[in-house]
Amino acid sequence: MFQKILIANRGEIACRVAATARRLGIKTVAVYSDADAGAKHVAVCDEALAIGPAPSKESYLRYEKIIQAALATGAQAIHPGYGFLSENEEFADSCARAGLVFIGPPASAIRAMGSKSAAKALMESADVPLVPGYHGENQDADFLRGQADAIGYPVLLKASAGGGGKGMRIVERSEDFEAALKSCKREAINSFGDDRVLVEKYLIRPRHIEIQVFADTHGNCVYLYERDCSVQRRHQKVLEEAPAPGMSETRRRSMGQAAVAAARAVGYVGAGTVEFIANQDGSFYFMEMNTRLQVEHPVTEMITGTDLVEWQLRVAAGEPLPLRQDELSIHGHALEARIYAENPEKGFLPSIGTVRRLRTPAAAHFEPGAGAGAADPAAVRIDSGVREGDAISPFYDPMIAKLIVWGRDRDEALARMSQALAEYQLVGLATNVAFLKRLVESAPYSRADLDTGLIERHRDALFPPAQATALPALALAAAALLDGEGHPGGGDPWAGTGGWRMNGTLVRRLAFSDEAGSQVVELGYQRQGWSLQAGGQRASVALVGREDTQFTLRLDDAVVRGNVVREGETVHVFTGGRHVTLHHGDPLAHAGELEAEGGRLTAPMPGKIVALLTEKGAVVEKGAPLLIMEAMKMEHTIAAPAGGTVEELLYAVGDQVSEGVQLLAFKAA
Known part of the structure; x- marks a missing residue:
């Protein structure tokens, strides 16, 4: 086993990896940007090195600096976490050349699954079912539109090198395809440095079910059952649970075996997740394989009594898998809620600020794999890289914590999640805690009527009109x-x-x-x-x-x-x-803010202007898109608050803007 590892990540995942390493007696090295000098993940590791300015492309994505830090501190291996460099085959290759172990799959497997187009072709040859679509290299806009027309609308545009909901657009009509493609490519190039996209049939009311797989260097490969990640906003997961409600043993076995076949097809080693899109009738199709640990891995740990980070470390050190397939079983039900600094009532717009008060529900000190395991898991677990007094900056994902609960069955887990959310107290920025509580208690979620459109379909119930304070x-x-x-x-x-x-x-x-x-x-x-x-x-x-x-x-x-x-x-x-x-105080003091559904004329947060959709002197209707700004790796459309005239555009494409600045001069009709 390793004596020291470097964790090439930040936030809650870096803290999570450090916790298992500490339990196993492994020393840890943190890396941090200028914005993270006082962050929790820096404090919980044994050593820490600065690697650059706040923007991730100048720090956490500079793998040569990370490798230098590992060599300088005597680390034997690098754990990439998830996000950032976790699925970068060049980083994995560079680690090997430097004599460091990359705690993840071989670079060849990352490369094979890194392109969604190539991965789908590979899965087709392995007889893994695929969604109808175009996954080729021809990126001509007219050609892609022709493919979409042939597939039939609605279609889903997806960045070929993407993940995490970035670079994805649903297109309902042929006439909307061109604008959606431009937006998708623009977001893809900003997030992944690659603007290639694929086109797929968008299934109506699909479920998103993923299978956790694990393989070692001794030829063993197992699946640790499934997670249902259907409840999403902006193509990003909000609630996850394991096992998937309504999953029959026959279907579970079929999906598990398909996931293992996918892993074996690329010579996989380590932790991976094979994601499927499933119809309500039980049919399922391969979407992609994430060649890393997933954000939602705790629910799998809770129902199987395993520590997936420990498994990663042992497999990377050359050991065989701790358990065989016939030694794995499901115990109880687990739910995970992602607590974000965001405003659900304003299109889930990320929120920036300082956590001035943080009180969490009572949580057991959960140590996966240590102690009683699945027979007696902690009822409530909190994975977080944020403390009271920490700031949520515009440079990184605005996740505050992952709240995970376990119950003997789904009803008990739901009750515990509702109670735990009720006990959360966060002050200093907008959060989604109240929204999560409404979602967990909603009728469709309670009865497991799940699909990726649940939030939009039940928007009226999940976003009720404001009520006067009781x-x-x-x-x-x-x-x-x-x-x-x-x-x-x-x-x-x-x-x-x-x-x-x-x-x-x-x-x-x-x-x-x-x-x-x-x-x-x-x-x-x-x-x-x-x-x-x-x-x-x-x-x-x-x-x-x-x-x-x-x-x-x-x-x-x-x-x-x-x-x-x-x-x-x-x-x-x-x-x-x-x-x-x-x-x-004066209830009229803030009544003059010019704001409207879908947008506002001031920058909601620091960001960059990426597109101007109007011009000086243009007469527009209420809700008309005026410009697009990119912030926190997401695009935000600024819309007209009323019918009127655009008097002046105050910024150009490429300009960086601060939070609250006026973006254009507008005169209402």
């Missing part, structure tokens, strides 16, 4: 704002500095605004607490107790508890499994 949350916010004015719950009234009066009642008004509008809370000071009135409701309120940010109130005859965190004019209330954000 009285308990308003009471908690008011109690926090008035805290320190005395002790309205009791004590000596003469010693207090609050608003109680012996003769008469002092009434105080607090103005709050939320997503649904503004509310005025009237508080009447009483000998024992307050009277509270808002939105036509009235209640008596008394402070029962306070511990740090947690307030306990008596609201009429009910006891209400919640955490209240103040951030300037903003008050965050966590109660009843909900996170309510209230702005205290």
Whole structure:
């Protein structure tokens, strides 16, 4: 076994690899960019070396610097994690030339599966079923459009060298093909340095089911069952689970054997994932093979009692697989939710900022492969590379954490996930926690009516209209704002500095605004607490107790508890499994922001202008696309907030822009 390894990655995956290495007594070396000098993955490793500026292409993608760091520190092997260089055959070859072990598959296997077109041709020869489509080298736009017309719409455009949902577009009509192709190629070249695409038939209501495979250098290859990753947004996974609901043993065996055949066809070694698209009728087709560990690998570990990172290390060191196929079995059900810094209500736009408060559900210290294994897995596990006080920057993926739960069956796992999400408290940037909770509790997800279009199909239920803040949350916010004015719950009234009066009642008004509008809370000071009135409701309120940010109130005859965190004019209330954000002060102070569904006229985050879709003097309708900017490896369309005239374009293609800057001058009609 290795004595020291370098982890060529960052964030939660680097922390995850380091945890297993520590358990096995292996020393670890971290690498970091200027933006990550104080990051968690740097702190948890035994050594750390700087490798360059914040942009990944100048740091984490510079494999010659990473190899130099490994040699300088005496590391014997490099673990690439996932993303970045994990599927770069040149990096794998360079490691071998430098005398370092690449903890992953052979470069030949990466090369074979790195091109989706070549991989599909290889799978066809191995009798692995394929989705109808064009996977060739001819990239002429008219030719590709002709192929799409022949396949029949809708079709899916997919970057040949892509992954992670980047460089993918669904095209519904022939007349939309040209614009979609340009956008797809532009995103592909920015993300992967390769703008080649393939065209496939887009299946209606498909499921995304992937098989975890593992092979060693002794000729052994097994599958560790399946994961259902159907619930997606922007072609990126949101929720994953194992095993796949409704999977029969016959189908599981067929898919597993097909995945092993795919791995053997390329002489695979190490951890890999064979991804299939599955019809509701049970038929399935090969999509691609990811020649690395996957983000969602923890759910497989939870149901099989394995440590897949340990397996990677042992196989890379020349050892045989720890278990044979007949020694593997499924125990229970596991779910994973990806917690992102993003705003689901604004098209899942990534959010940038500092994590000012982070409180997580109680989680067992999960050590895969150590202890009882699958017979007694941790019920809740959190994999994260972000701590309170850390910043989410525009340079990398905005994932905050992976929340993984286990249950004896799917219903128990669902209940645990709902409870765990309710206990998450994040302040400082927008997150998808509330959306994930609605999704997990939604009727289609609860009954396992899964497909890749679930979120869009149930958009109305998953994105309900904003509701005015309920009285308990308003009471908690008011109690926090008035805290320190005395002790309205009791004590000596003469010693207090609050608003109680012996003769008469002092009434105080607090103005709050939320997503649904503004509310005025009237508080009447009483000998024992307050009277509270808002939105036509009235209640008596008394402070029962306070511990740090947690307030306990008596609201009429009910006891209400919640955490209240103040951030300037903003008050965050966590109660009843909900996170309510209230702005205290003038509710009209921020009413002048020019914003519209689908876009805004200021940059939502730092990024680069990649396309101008209008010109000076153009008269446009509401919602018309005006320009496209690229940020955090995703494209964002800036749309007209109303019908009007474009008076001036303030930036050109290629310009870098800061968050909040005005992108163009616009006069509404």
